[in-house]
Amino acid sequence: MLNRAGNVIRLLVILSIVLATGLQAETIDEKVESLLSRMTLEEKVGQMNQVAIQVVSKTQGTTEQDHELDLDKLRKAIVEYHVGSILNVWDKAHTIEHWHEVITAIQDVAVNETRLGIPVIYGIDAIHGANYTVGATLFPQSINMAATWNRELVRREGEITALEMRASGIPWNFNPVLGLGRHPAWPRFWETYGESEYLASEMGAIYIAAQQGDDPSAPDKVGTCAKHYLGYSFPLSGKDRTPAWIPGRMLRELFVPPFQAAIDAGALTVMVNSSEINGIPVHSSDYYLTELLREEMGFEGMIVSDWNDIKNLHTREKVAPTQKEAVRMAVMAGVDMSMVPLDFSFYAHLLELVKEGSVPESRIDDAVRKILKFNFQVGLDKHPYPNKELVKQFASEESRRVNQQAARESLVLLKNEGILPLSPDKTVCVAGPTANSLSSLNGGWTTTWQGNEESLYPNGKQTILEAVQNKVGKENILYSRGVDFEKEIDIADAVKKAKKADVAIVAIGEPAYCETPGNIDDLTMTQPQLELVEAISAVDIPIVLVLAEGRPRLITSIAEKTAAIVFAGLPGLEGGPAVADLIFGEFNPSGKLPFTYPRYPNDLMTYDYKLSEVSDINAYDPLFPFGHGLSYTEYEYTNLTLNKEVIGKDDELLVQVTVKNIGQRAGKEPVLLYLTDQFASVTPSVHKLRGVTKVPLEPNQSTNVEFRLTATDLSFVGRDNVRIVEPGEFTVHVGPLSQNFTLLAKDTFSLQ
Ligand code: BGC
Numbered sequence: 001m002l003n004r005a006g007n008v009i010r011l012l013v014i015l016s017i018v019l020a021t022g023l024q025a026e027t028i029d030e031k032v033e034s035l036l037s038r039m040t041l042e043e044k045v046g047q048m049n050q051v052a053i054q055v056v057s058k059t060q061g062t063t064e065q066d067h068e069l070d071l072d073k074l075r076k077a078i079v080e081y082h083v084g085s086i087l088n089v090w091d092k093a094h095t096i097e098h099w100h101e102v103i104t105a106i107q108d109v110a111v112n113e114t115r116l117g118i119p120v121i122y123g124i125d126a127i128h129g130a131n132y133t134v135g136a137t138l139f140p141q142s143i144n145m146a147a148t149w150n151r152e153l154v155r156r157e158g159e160i161t162a163l164e165m166r167a168s169g170i171p172w173n174f175n176p177v178l179g180l181g182r183h184p185a186w187p188r189f190w191e192t193y194g195e196s197e198y199l200a201s202e203m204g205a206i207y208i209a210a211q212q213g214d215d216p217s218a219p220d221k222v223g224t225c226a227k228h229y230l231g232y233s234f235p236l237s238g239k240d241r242t243p244a245w246i247p248g249r250m251l252r253e254l255f256v257p258p259f260q261a262a263i264d265a266g267a268l269t270v271m272v273n274s275s276e277i278n279g280i281p282v283h284s285s286d287y288y289l290t291e292l293l294r295e296e297m298g299f300e301g302m303i304v305s306d307w308n309d310i311k312n313l314h315t316r317e318k319v320a321p322t323q324k325e326a327v328r329m330a331v332m333a334g335v336d337m338s339m340v341p342l343d344f345s346f347y348a349h350l351l352e353l354v355k356e357g358s359v360p361e362s363r364i365d366d367a368v369r370k371i372l373k374f375n376f377q378v379g380l381d382k383h384p385y386p387n388k389e390l391v392k393q394f395a396s397e398e399s400r401r402v403n404q405q406a407a408r409e410s411l412v413l414l415k416n417e418g419i420l421p422l423s424p425d426k427t428v429c430v431a432g433p434t435a436n437s438l439s440s441l442n443g444g445w446t447t448t449w450q451g452n453e454e455s456l457y458p459n460g461k462q463t464i465l466e467a468v469q470n471k472v473g474k475e476n477i478l479y480s481r482g483v484d485f486e487k488e489i490d491i492a493d494a495v496k497k498a499k500k501a502d503v504a505i506v507a508i509g510e511p512a513y514c515e516t517p518g519n520i521d522d523l524t525m526t527q528p529q530l531e532l533v534e535a536i537s538a539v540d541i542p543i544v545l546v547l548a549e550g551r552p553r554l555i556t557s558i559a560e561k562t563a564a565i566v567f568a569g570l571p572g573l574e575g576g577p578a579v580a581d582l583i584f585g586e587f588n589p590s591g592k593l594p595f596t597y598p599r600y601p602n603d604l605m606t607y608d609y610k611l612s613e614v615s616d617i618n619a620y621d622p623l624f625p626f627g628h629g630l631s632y633t634e635y636e637y638t639n640l641t642l643n644k645e646v647i648g649k650d651d652e653l654l655v656q657v658t659v660k661n662i663g664q665r666a667g668k669e670p671v672l673l674y675l676t677d678q679f680a681s682v683t684p685s686v687h688k689l690r691g692v693t694k695v696p697l698e699p700n701q702s703t704n705v706e707f708r709l710t711a712t713d714l715s716f717v718g719r720d721n722v723r724i725v726e727p728g729e730f731t732v733h734v735g736p737l738s739q740n741f742t743l744l745a746k747d748t749f750s751l752q
Pocket of ligand 1: 087088125174227271274306307515
């Protein structure tokens with residue numbers, strides 16, 4: 001009896017194990033393999049094809065008309081050409097409702113009208129918030145986010161942007177930009193986190209983790225795209241998409257680390273540099289895309305090309321004698337998905353190439369495997385359609401508050417001769433072309449690609465002028481634009497108004513731009529704007545200069561003539577009030593420059609220069625150095641201590657410093673740690689940024705800030721292009737303090 005019961009129980013246990021195993025969800029890899037095995041060559045090649053929304057549209061969205069999809073074209077793209085992905089807007093941001101219509105129509109065709117029902121992966125550039133959805137929370141651009149030195153704000157930006165994208169039905173973000181802002185003329189400077197690879201790595205990794213979460217298929221997460229791999233941000237000419245000349249050692253020292261950090265943070269996709277490094281277009285380079293990125297850096301996700309760049313291998317770079325050869329080159333180099341956005345030529349060429357044996361089908365399988373995996377990772381198999389529930393959280397008041405805080409902390413007070421904060425009982429002359437503009441505060445990727453369609457900006461968001469008017473009363477403001485960016489309007493009028501005022505707020509800078517249209521021949525601030533400041537400076541009132549710009553335009557000739565200078569950069573939709581609140585002391589500024597603000601056009605040294613770059617007659621003498629930023633209070637640094645004077649190669653060095661607010665106002669201080677390698681086999685930089693912690697401090701409050709350094713922080717790329725650590729003496733610098741320590745190791749050792 002007992003025995004029989006025991007057998008029954010045993011049987012039940014076995015049955016439940018079998019059932020549980022059988023019912024266990026297939027892994028993503030299993031699902032991918034099973035789907036791949038059922039796909040025709042045409043379906044596979046189609047997956048690798050990404051087209052822009054205009055290919056499937058009837059009408060373009062303009063200021064006068066709305067965008068409309070074309071269902072016939074959509075069917076052609078999805079059913080006939082099997083496209084795996086669609087991108088972008090044409091040309092203006094959609095309302096959230098229109099996004100729902102667009103994504104629903106696309107997925108209806110993909111899911112219901114194709115043989116295998118694979119949902120289409122929609123991708124956009126949500127560069128500073130979900131900037132292609134009307135009414136989204138639009139954050140400061142990345143250069144400003146870097147200026148906050150506040151990881152938490154970058155994390156919140158990543159989360160809120162992911163949520164607002166998903167609320168719009170979009171699972172894939174072509175962001176973050178992980179090039180370094182080391183060439184101030186480059187028109188995408190503001191899309192970077194500045195000149196330090198340490199800061200860019202930190203901010204990029206946090207943004208990626210925030211957007212993807214532990215599970216990028218979660219309802220409020222998206223897949224990210226680390227771009228533009230590699231070296232794109234450092235063109236010799238400073239113009240967009242022009243050649244970079246970067247020695248291999250420098251590439252690894254500076255430009256690889258942010259991408260490595262992105263990979264380590266789990267970035268699911270990578271976009272390729274549109275241009276070339278040392279004469280090799282990156283889209284055609286097996287070395288950069290496969291050897292370095294995949295084999296060495298360990299990237300396992302999907303590689304997408306940039307806009308039209310496979311075609312450009314033939315038409316612009318001239319490394320491929322035909323379009324078909326361009327496709328072969330790019331695919332064999334390692335591109336998985338082709339952003340040849342305006343036609344289906346990639347599809348046709350690639351099919352032919354596989355059929356004639358020039359591209360092995362195994363390479364196609366490899367690419368499609370990665371694309372399908374991404375599709376599943378962002379959960380399109382489970383929820384291909386927009387999740388309308390999320391709309392409730394779109395552009396919430398809480399998100400606006402985070403954005404307001406980000407905008408405030410992103411401003412950098414560069415100069416203050418005791419005039420700021422202004423008291424609100426003054427008559428103020430406001431002048432300059434960026435004073436009454438939202439587009440100059442937001443820059444590119446704002447409702448349109450160029451971001452310069454002022455009429456498409458949301459009502460109810462304040463410009464600097466409007467915010468100042470709100471602060472001191474419209475009747476106390478005398479406004480005169482004075483000049484445009486490129487021409488005079490009426491400088492005399494601005495001077496007349498300045499004469500009746502106690503103080504002038506002059507807001508100059510740049511119009512909104514993006515990519516190649518933002519190329520410049522001269523980094524100097526445009527002449528009419530300099531003339532405006534000159535003219536107002538002849539009036540006997542102090543000038544508060546506000547710089548709303550995407551890169552550090554040279555202002556050396558006027559800087560001395562101002563009483564205060566605020567770098568507003570591109571602070572986003574809450575930027576107007578943030579600037580006014582800084583000027584009138586509603587909050588205490590805490591931003592610091594994440595780049596060097598040059599003084600001269602030919603002196604473009606970065607903070608991590610070599611000792612050989614300075615001498616008795618030249619110095620690191622920018623107008624404002626990297627890390628510079630004033631506050632309305634003062635901080636005192638004391639007690640810099642290291643827990644050891646000598647460390648071994650596996651040790652951690654604990655660095656501690658006391659920071660005290662010795663002024664009258666509460667504030668936040670980014671505490672920056674630099675490291676100097678005293679002697680090295682490759683000429684060391686005078687110092688490298690290796691740590692930052694931003695601390696809030698009430699007046700009289702002090703805090704102990706800790707940093708932990710390991711061998712990685714002491715490493716550099718050696719003569720053999722391998723990252724190494726050499727024993728020897730190092731110096732830690734925090735604020736005005738420094739301490740030495742020694743790394744005692746038998747030999748130099750490699751970190752790879
Ligand atoms: C830009 C990319 C962007 C792509 C899609 C290109 O012109 O270089 O950064 O992701 O367009 O909009």
